[in-house]
Structures are given as structure tokens and as C-alpha cells.
Amino acid sequence: MKKLLKYFQGYRLMGILAPLFKLIEALMELTVPLIIVQIVDNVIPANDRSLLLYYVGLMFLVALLSLGFSIAGQFFSARAAIGFTKNLTEDLYKKTIGLSQAAFDKFTPSSLISRITGDTFQIQTGLNLFFRLFLRSPFIVFGSLFMAMQIDLRTTSYFVIMTVVLFAISIGIIYITTPYQQQIRVKFDALVTSTREQMQGFRVIRAFRQEDREKEEFKVLNKDLTKKQQQTGYISILTNPLTFVTINATLILLIWDGASFVNEGTLTQGQIVALVNYLLAILVELTKIVMQTVRLNRGWVSARRVAKVMDYDSESDEFKSLEANIQPSNDLKSTDTQEEKDTAFSFNHVDFQYPTAEKDVLYDINFEVTKGSFFGIIGGTGAGKSTILHLISNIYLPTSGEILYHPSIYKGASRKGLRDEISVVSGKVALFKGTIRSNLLVAKADATEDEMWKALEDAQAKSFVENLSEGLDAPVSAFGRNFSGGQRQRLTIARALLKPSQILIFDDATSALDYLTEANLLNTLTENYRERTLIMVSQRTRSLENADQILVMDAGNQIGLGTHEKLLETNQLYREIYESQLVAEVE
Numbered sequence: 001m002k003k004l005l006k007y008f009q010g011y012r013l014m015g016i017l018a019p020l021f022k023l024i025e026a027l028m029e030l031t032v033p034l035i036i037v038q039i040v041d042n043v044i045p046a047n048d049r050s051l052l053l054y055y056v057g058l059m060f061l062v063a064l065l066s067l068g069f070s071i072a073g074q075f076f077s078a079r080a081a082i083g084f085t086k087n088l089t090e091d092l093y094k095k096t097i098g099l100s101q102a103a104f105d106k107f108t109p110s111s112l113i114s115r116i117t118g119d120t121f122q123i124q125t126g127l128n129l130f131f132r133l134f135l136r137s138p139f140i141v142f143g144s145l146f147m148a149m150q151i152d153l154r155t156t157s158y159f160v161i162m163t164v165v166l167f168a169i170s171i172g173i174i175y176i177t178t179p180y181q182q183q184i185r186v187k188f189d190a191l192v193t194s195t196r197e198q199m200q201g202f203r204v205i206r207a208f209r210q211e212d213r214e215k216e217e218f219k220v221l222n223k224d225l226t227k228k229q230q231q232t233g234y235i236s237i238l239t240n241p242l243t244f245v246t247i248n249a250t251l252i253l254l255i256w257d258g259a260s261f262v263n264e265g266t267l268t269q270g271q272i273v274a275l276v277n278y279l280l281a282i283l284v285e286l287t288k289i290v291m292q293t294v295r296l297n298r299g300w301v302s303a304r305r306v307a308k309v310m311d312y313d314s315e316s317d318e319f320k321s322l323e324a325n326i327q328p329s330n331d332l333k334s335t336d337t338q339e340e341k342d343t344a345f346s347f348n349h350v351d352f353q354y355p356t357a358e359k360d361v362l363y364d365i366n367f368e369v370t371k372g373s374f375f376g377i378i379g380g381t382g383a384g385k386s387t388i389l390h391l392i393s394n395i396y397l398p399t400s401g402e403i404l405y406h407p408s409i410y411k412g413a414s415r416k417g418l419r420d421e422i423s424v425v426s427g428k429v430a431l432f433k434g435t436i437r438s439n440l441l442v443a444k445a446d447a448t449e450d451e452m453w454k455a456l457e458d459a460q461a462k463s464f465v466e467n468l469s470e471g472l473d474a475p476v477s478a479f480g481r482n483f484s485g486g487q488r489q490r491l492t493i494a495r496a497l498l499k500p501s502q503i504l505i506f507d508d509a510t511s512a513l514d515y516l517t518e519a520n521l522l523n524t525l526t527e528n529y530r531e532r533t534l535i536m537v538s539q540r541t542r543s544l545e546n547a548d549q550i551l552v553m554d555a556g557n558q559i560g561l562g563t564h565e566k567l568l569e570t571n572q573l574y575r576e577i578y579e580s581q582l583v584a585e586v587e
């Protein structure tokens with residue numbers, strides 16, 4: 001609760017005024033039956049027109065004031081609910097962006113999107129209702145009960161029974177519909193996932209003429225969602241007759257008994273009319289609560305989904321395990337050894353399993369990378385090459401074993417410190433919407449013009465950027481779609497080179513470059529970036545020929561480690577890859 005209160009920041013006053021105004025509105029409503037008693041019992045029998053005008057005027061004034069407070073209450077409750085959701089959404093977005101990769105895998109991106117958009121909207125609707133109901137409704141119900149008791153204690157028992165029955169209906173609805181609401185949100189996530197995938201892959205879908213299959217998949221998921229929504233709807237429909245049967249039965253009882261009480265002379269006609277009014281006030285309020293329970297519950301289910309993300313402690317989660325993993329390098333002896341050897345980092349018996357997978361994808365990986373060396377990784381598809389890079393960058397943590405970093409790389413024992421020292425160029429090119437300059441400045445905010453051109457030159461991108469009329473200020477559309485694959489790749493390489501990090505990671509990042517450009521790039525890297533540790537995953541042995549060490553991976557196992565020459569002699573898989581590529585080149 002305390003955690004939630006901070007989202008009212010800037011809207012606290014409205015959050016207090018909204019239920020307060022609704023309470024005043026309720027107070028006004030409770031006075032109306034008292035005026036009616038006066039009219040029925042005193043004014044009508046006396047046929048006093050001026051007194052009638054007075055009471056009617058009074059009723060009109062009360063109604064007007066009540067309307068004013070109601071409008072103001074509604075206005076403040078809407079503002080407070082919108083403001084709360086705005087603050088919450090901002091925080092949720094920040095939290096989501098900062099989640100670890102493991103958390104992303106766990107929640108799935110589509111579910112996170114639906115939590116930021118759909119769930120926050122449900123919370124807003126629920127909160128708006130809550131503001132309007134939570135003081136007003138109990139006040140009307142208990143206030144009417146109290147007023148009715150003042151008039152006649154006997155008939156009040158009907159009110160109590162009716163209140164209990166309607167309250168039980170409300171609880172029943174919450175109990176039955178909560179699992180449905182949860183399932184609806186899950187089905188909604190599935191629909192968003194499918195739509196997202198279809199939008200992203202629409203070119204492939206069209207190229208393979210898969211539109212019908214995709215439409216069918218969407219139809220099935222949508223039908224599934226609709227079915228669940230209908231089931232919840234049926235429960236809501238059931239609540240109507242249940243509520244009205246209870247209400248009307250109570251009303252009949254009251255009038256039946258009330259008539260005999262009037263005949264006996266223990267109650268006046270005006271008092272019966274007032275009792276009916278109080279009864280109706282309770283009915284209206286309880287009916288509202290019952291009807292709105294489904295919507296309130298929807299907001300509650302969404303709030304719990306959002307809370308799951310907000311409470312996910314990925315930083316400390318990972319940090320704890322990371323600390324554990326670097327224990328030996330914090331130990332003085334090991335640190336000295338690491339520094340003596342000038343080891344950038346080493347893998348010691350590392351196993352790894354993806355959080356969402358059922359079995360390991362890496363088994364007992366062991367290697368050591370010297371600072372400033374060129375370390376290559378090669379292997380068949382799905383061998384675990386990219387996974388090793390994820391572990392080096394601390395995107396995931398080993399399931400067992402340890403990765404030891406040189407203290408200068410693992411600065412301040414923090415994930416952020418480590419990532420500052422790592423530049424990654426991935427096969428999946430990620431450029432941001434903006435300009436070439438803004439994309440480069442992401443790597444080094446204070447980079448000079450000369451530094452930017454130097455990075456572009458080293459990344460073999462200078463000539464094509466020079467040919468653009470706007471040069472560094474040429475626009476880049478989202479994901480760099482306005483550039484060719486090779487151009488995009490060179491721009492991301494330039495960005496990585498510009499980042500002043502100790503480790504450069506290339507994950508199949510030269511695949512879109514021709515042999516000559518790649519050879520020039522590799523020469524530049526070994527000549528101009530000697531002090532940096534270069535880790536390169538490649539499918540081509542040619543790209544790794546000059547590496548100081550090459551790790552050969554096969555189905556998650558490390559099956560070779562050595563130089564190109566050594567592996568050609570000793571490693572069968574490496575030799576086969578080399579020979580098959582040689583034949584392909586000759587052909």
C-alpha cells in the first residue's frame with residue numbers, strides 16, 4: 001500500500017477530494033427521505049401550499065448541491081486515477097527497460113507490452129470506480145440502515161438480510177471471476193504475441209503466401225479470448241436477476257408489513273415512504289457495487305500483474321549471483337594471479353541453461369582470454385557461440401561454474417561497470433531513429449567530429465557516409481531501415497569502436513561484408529585497436545585465421561582450442577569447416 005501511495009504524487013489532493021465529495025453527495029441524499037416524511041405526514045394532510053413549496057424548494061436545493069458535489073467528485077476521481085496511472089506507467093516502463101534478459105524471457109516481451117498498456121488502463125478504470133464508491137457506498141448503505149433504524153427497528157431486519165445477501169453475491173462474483181480475469185489477461189498476451197510476430201514478419205509471410213495460416217491463427221486466439229470474456233459476461237448477466245430478485249422480495253416484504261403497521265397506527269404513511277426510500281438507496285448502492293465488482297476485480301487482477309514486474313528484483317538477483325561468481329577474483333591471491341597473467345577474463349567449468357529451457361546449452365566450458373588478444377569462436381549452428389557472448393557480457397549468468405574478470409574490467413563489482421567495458425556488435429543490427437551522429441554519440445557522448453570520422457574510417461564506413469549529402473547528420477530511420485545490410489553493419493561497428501571499452505565483441509558481425517572489406521576491417525582492428533581484447537564469433541575460418549586462439553564449439557561442447565594452424569592439424573571439425581569453405585571459394 002505504501003509503495004502505491006507514491007504514484008499519487010501530484011494528485012494526492014484530488015485523490016482525497018474525490019471520495020470526500022462523493023461522501024458529501026451521499027450525505028445529502030440521506031436527508032431527502034426525511035423531507036419526504038414531512039411532506040407526506042404534515043404538509044399533504046394540512047393542505048399547506050406554502051409549506052409544500054418550502055419543502056419542494058429544499059429538496060430541489062439538496063438535489064442541486066448533491067449534483068454539484070457528484071460532478072466535482074467524479075472530476076477529481078478521474079483526474080486522480082489518470083494521474084496515478086501516468087506515474088505508475090512511467091515507473092513500470094523504467095522498470096521494464098531495466099529488466100535483465102532472464103526477466104524478459106520469463107515475462108515475454110508481449111506480456112510486458114500488454115502490462116504497460118492494457119493492464120495500466122484496467123487499473124485506471126478500477127481506481128476511478130474505487131474513488132467513487134469506496135466511501136460513498138458503505139456510507140449510504142450503513143447510513144440508510146441507521147436512519148431506517150431510527151424510524152422502525154422491526155423492518156430494519158429486512159434491510160440487514162438484504163445487505164448480507166447482496167454482499168455475499170458480490171464476494172461470490174469476485175471468487176468465481178478472478179481466475180477468469182487472470183486467464184483473459186493471459187489470452188490477451190497470446191493475441192498480442194501473435195499479432196506482434198505477424199507484424200514483424202509480414203514480408204516473410206507474404207513471400208511464402210502464409211496470410212491464410214496467420215489469419216487462422218489469429219482467429220483461433222481471438223475466439224479463445226472472446227470465449228473467456230463471454231464466460232465472464234454470463235456470470236455478470238446472472239448477477240442482475242439475482243440482485244433484482246433480492247431487492248424486490250425485500251420491497252414486497254416491507255410494503256406488506258408496513259401496511260399492517262400503518263393500520264395498527266405504529267407507523268405513519270410518511271415513515272413507510274421514507275423506509276422505502278432508504279431501502280431503495282441501499283439497493284441502488286449495493287447493485288452498483290455488485291455490478292462494478294467485475295470491473296473492480298479486473299483492475300485488481302491487472303494491478304497484481306503489474307506488481308509482479310515492479311517487484312521483480314532482477315538487479316539484486318543477478319548481482320548476488322554475479323558476486324558469487326567473481327568471488328575468487330576478489331580474493332587477493334587470485335586477483336594477483338589474474339593481473340600477473342594479464343587475463344581479461346576466464347571461463348571455469350561453465351555450464352549454462354536458458355531460464356525458459358529444459359536442458360543445458362553449454363557444458364563445462366573452460367578457456368582464458370589474454371588482455372589485448374584476438375579470440376575467435378567457431379562452430380555449427382546452435383552450437384552455443386552467441387550464448388558464450390551473452391555470458392561474457394553478463395546478459396545471463398552461468399548456471400554453474402564461474403567467469404572471472406580482470407579487476408580493471410569488472411570495475412566496482414557492478415554489472416554497469418562491467419558493461420561499460422564491453423562493446424557488442426551483433427548480427428542483428430540495432431540502429432536508433434535519428435541521425436548517424438546521434439547513433440555514434442550513444443557510444444561516447446562527448447566524441448569529437450574527428451573521433452567519429454576515425455571510427456567510421458576504421459569500420460570501413462567513411463566513404464559511403466562522405467557521399468551522403470548530409471554526412472554525419474544524414475537521417476537514420478528506426479532500425480536503420482534506410483541503409484543496406486552492409487552499411488548498417490559498418491555503422492554499428494563504427495559505434496562499437498567509438499565506445500572506449502576494453503573488450504570488443506563481434507557476434508557474426510561481418511557476415512554482410514564482402515571478403516575485401518572484412519579483411520581491411522580485421523587488419524585495422526589488429527593494428528589500431530591492439531590494446532583492446534577482440535572476441536569474434538564467425539562462421540568463416542578465414543575471418544579467424546589471425547586469432548590468437550580459436551574456440552571450436554559443437555552442440556554446447558568445447559571440442560577444440562588453439563590457433564588456426566594448430567586446429568587444422570588437430571581438430572577434425574575445424575578442418576572440415578575450413579576445407580568446405582575453401583572448396584566453396586574455389587568454386
Ligand SMILES: Nc1ncnc2c1ncn2[C@@H]1O[C@H](COP(=O)(O)OP(=O)(O)OP(=O)(O)O)[C@@H](O)[C@H]1O
Binds near residue numbers: 105357381385388
Ligand atoms: N533465449 C533462448 N531461450 C532458450 N533457448 C535458447 C535461447 N537462445 C538460444 N537458445 C538455444 O541455445 C542453443 C545455442 O544457441 P546459440 O544462439 O548460442 O547458438 P549459436 O552457436 O550462436 O548459433 P548460430 O550460429 O545459429 O547463431 C540453441 O540450441 C538454441 O536453441
